[in-house]
Amino acid sequence: MPKRTKHQKRPAPRAGAGDPRRRSFAEKVVDSPYWPALFAVNDAEARGDVKAALEIIHRTRDQLDKEQFWHPSRLERLEQMWLLGALIPRWAHSRWIVAQALQGTHARNKRRMAKAIDLALDVRGGPHPDRDREDDRIQILDRDWVYRQAFLYDLGGLEAFLRHHASGDLIAGADRIWEWARAPMRGVRLLRREPRHLFWEDPATGEQPTTINIGAGLMVDDGECVIGRIVPIDDGLMFETAPLRVPEEVAYAVSDEPDRWIDTLRDASGPSDREPGEIWTHRGLRDYGMLADVPYGLVDLAMEAGLRAFRHPGEEDDELEELFDHPADYPACLAAWLVRPATVKALRGGVPLEGHSALRGFIEFLHEPAASLVRDLTDNRKEAA
Incomplete structure (x- = not known):
């Protein structure tokens, strides 16, 4: 039997069955006392006021636990901003703004959302035959990569949020966010990877951009x-x-004609029930955190397998091959685990000496904020001693 490729072993993460948006949007908010709270949290985030947003959420969350009204990824972003504070890099502030823009709750986004949904459906080959229209819409809003890109960039959702809703303080903390709003789609090939960097090639221009490695290459050979x-x-x-x-x-076609990337995907994609290995635009957008490009569902698996791969790069192991073709992927997975709110709280509660020694050995390979978190933990232990 031929060996399956890396991406065939890891199906896209699926949304949890408890997603409150399984009911229609109207049904969820009619007579709901939490609708004002939602807008209050939106306003607090748009001001850059993490503390106020968390306070509103905590006041209402006890009444909403059964339905998980506040999405876990939103809670994680806010808790990371609060727990890590000044350690948060400016690019993460930009990603926070992008996440706020994607929520699309403002009235002027109604037509923009509808058009982005239609574009995503078109790329996927039409509505899913086994889902009703509302369920298809929910799946696209929550899980479709094309919808996200079209809404934020091609249809101007991010720029509209910056112009009409984001406060000056929120924008001031971001990292070149206006340039993000106008960034073109690109097609690139992964040449090689290192723990801190990924090296790509643009097939049309020959340019070789280098990106920071926070996990974007984990699903790519x-x-x-x-x-x-x-x-x-x-x-x-x-x-x-x-x-x-x-x-x-x-990738070559998109590199040649970036503005036609949606047409290119539509022409290359098949029906929504495609086989692994084909283009998979339908994935859990919120299964990716603000501070890492490692899917949530892979972090724990990658932590275990990757640690062995990093320590023993020449060792053959089927389990390692399933998750890692290169030990350079591991530091990004470690960083994704370190900055989880639960991990931050646990580490600040106390780490054994051997744990500090192990973490310090990875500092040079980690990107922020994980690197500074480890330094802070080490400095605090020295002061306590």
């Missing part, structure tokens, strides 16, 4: 291609979110 938006940051370049793995011909 060396030599494979992706499409995505590479944006500028203080420390170089990064993808504004995890890119989409595509066949070589798609």
Whole structure:
């Protein structure tokens, strides 16, 4: 039996069955006392007021636990901003703004959302035959990569949020966010990877951009291609979110004609029930955190397998091959685990000496804020001693 490729072993993460949006949007908010709370949290985030947003959520969450009204990814972003504070890099502030813009709750976004949904459906080959229209809409809003890109960038959702809703303080904390709003779609090939950087090639121009490695290459083999938006940051370049793995011909076409990327995907994609290995635009957008491009569902698995791969790079192991083709992927997975709110709280509660020694050995390979978190933990232990 031929060996399956890396991406065939890891199906896209699925949304939890408890998603409150399984009911129609109207049904959820009629007579709901939490509708004002939602807008209050939106306003607090748009001001950059993390404390106020969390206070509102905590006041209402006890009444909403059964339905998980506040999405876990939103809670995680806010808790990370609060717990890590000044350690949060400016590019993460930009990603926070992008996440706020994507929520699309403002009235002027109604037509923009509808058009982005239609574009995503078109790329996927039409409505899913086994879902009703409302369920298809929910799946697209929550899980479709094309919808996200079209809404935020091609249809101007991010720029509209910056102009009409984001406060000056929120924008001031971001990292070149206006340039993000106008970043073109690109098709690139992954040449090689290192713990701190990923090296790509633009097939149309020959340019070789280098992005920070926070996990964008984990789902991509060396030599494979992706499409995505590479944006500028203080420390170089990064993808504004995890890119989409595509066949070589798609990446070349997008590189040649970036403005036609949706047409290119539509022409290359099949029906929504496609086989693993084909273009998969339907994935859990919120299964990717603000501070890493490692899917939530892979972090724990990658932590275990990757640690062995990093310590023993020449060792053959089927389990390692399933998750890691290169030990350079591991530091991004470690960083994704370190900055989880639960991990931050646990580490600040006390780490054994041997744990500090192990973490210090990875500092040079970690990107922020994980690197500074480890330094702070080490400094605090020295002061306590």
